Amino acid sequence: MVKQFLITxxxxxxxxxxxxxxxxxxxxxxxxxxxxxxxxxxxxxxxDLDFEKAIKKSRPKLVFLNGHGDETVVCxxxxxxxxxxxxxxxxxxxxxxxxxxxxLAKLGRIAVEKGVKAYVGYEEEFRWVIDPSRxxxxxxxxxxxxxxxxxxxxxxxxxxxxxxxxxxxxxxxEYKRLIKNYGTSEDNYGDAxxxxxxxxxxxxxxxxxxxxxxxx
Amino acid sequence: MSLYEEQKKLVLARxxxxxxxxxxxxxxxxxxxxxxxxxxxxxxxxxxxxIVEAQIKMLQVLTGVN
Numbered sequence: 103m104v105k106q107f108l109i110t111x112x113x114x115x116x117x118x119x120x121x122x123x124x125x126x127x128x129x130x131x132x133x134x135x136x137x138x139x140x141x142x143x144x145x146x147x148x149x150d151l152d153f154e155k156a157i158k159k160s161r162p163k164l165v166f167l168n169g170h171g172d173e174t175v176v177c178x179x180x181x182x183x184x185x186x187x188x189x190x191x192x193x194x195x196x197x198x199x200x201x202x203x204x205x206l207a208k209l210g211r212i213a214v215e216k217g218v219k220a221y222v223g224y225e226e227e228f229r230w231v232i233d234p235s236r237x238x239x240x241x242x243x244x245x246x247x248x249x250x251x252x253x254x255x256x257x258x259x260x261x262x263x264x265x266x267x268x269x270x271x272x273x274x275x276e277y278k279r280l281i282k283n284y285g286t287s288e289d290n291y292g293d294a295x296x297x298x299x300x301x302x303x304x305x306x307x308x309x310x311x312x313x314x315x316x317x318x
Numbered sequence: 319m320s321l322y323e324e325q326k327k328l329v330l331a332r333x334x335x336x337x338x339x340x341x342x343x344x345x346x347x348x349x350x351x352x353x354x355x356x357x358x359x360x361x362x363x364x365x366x367x368x369i370v371e372a373q374i375k376m377l378q379v380l381t382g383v384n
């Protein structure tokens with residue numbers, strides 16, 4: 103039986119351009135897997151209306167939300183709220199991974215109270231380091247590469263059916279491996295220690311609410 | 319000197335070795351430079367305290383404590 107997966111990935115400003123770039127490997131992995139059907143709400147398709155339609159039509163078991171956020175909302179295209187406490191009930195029974203600032207702090211907890219199986223996300227702002235000369239081409243920004251890597255590790259684990267709790271554990275291991283790499287490397291431009299600090303920040307605030315055994 | 323004050327001193331010493339113009343981006347579209355990070359830590363605001371915590375966490379990972 104084909105498993106249904108839905109992803110939102112707006113791309114309209116500097117931050118969403120990076121997060122969109124981070125999502126590309128996950129989308130490619132899902133497309134390569136014959137056992138997975140992906141509904142990809144990319145760019146301008148990441149709207150409240152299209153999201154609710156897609157949730158009702160494809161009934162995905164796994165949902166990745168990429169975009170701006172805060173404690174109470176995850177946004178789609180042009181800062182349009184697509185998940186709030188008012189519609190989070192739509193996600194009942196699903197596993198959610200939100201690459202959006204702070205949403206685990208409140209929205210994730212509310213989501214679980216309203217029946218979401220597991221909500222993986224960040225309690226604080228998600229941070230990464232940029233190369234100012236590469237901001238128009240995030241795919242080529244080497245400073246952002248380790249952050250793309252951890253997003254892929256988390257996404258691929260969830261996609262391949264690893265339970266939420268174990269996926270978090272494996273992602274934390276990857277964060278630590280990368281921190282060790284960057285924290286001990288020579289870098290004449292001084293960016294490696296800052297990358298280590300940002301990875302450490304994200305490691306501190308990655309977490310989940312709900313059932314740690316929930317799996318896709 | 320409290321443990322936190324000692325940690326803060328250590329973190330400031332490390333941050334001052336970095337390129338002051340290097341920037342950390344956030345999902346809220348707010349880029350913060352190393353120079354600004356130092357200011358937050360010096361001023362001991364909420365963000366500065368979290369930066370101290372993150373830098374200490376990094377040192378713990380590097381030394382195998384955590």
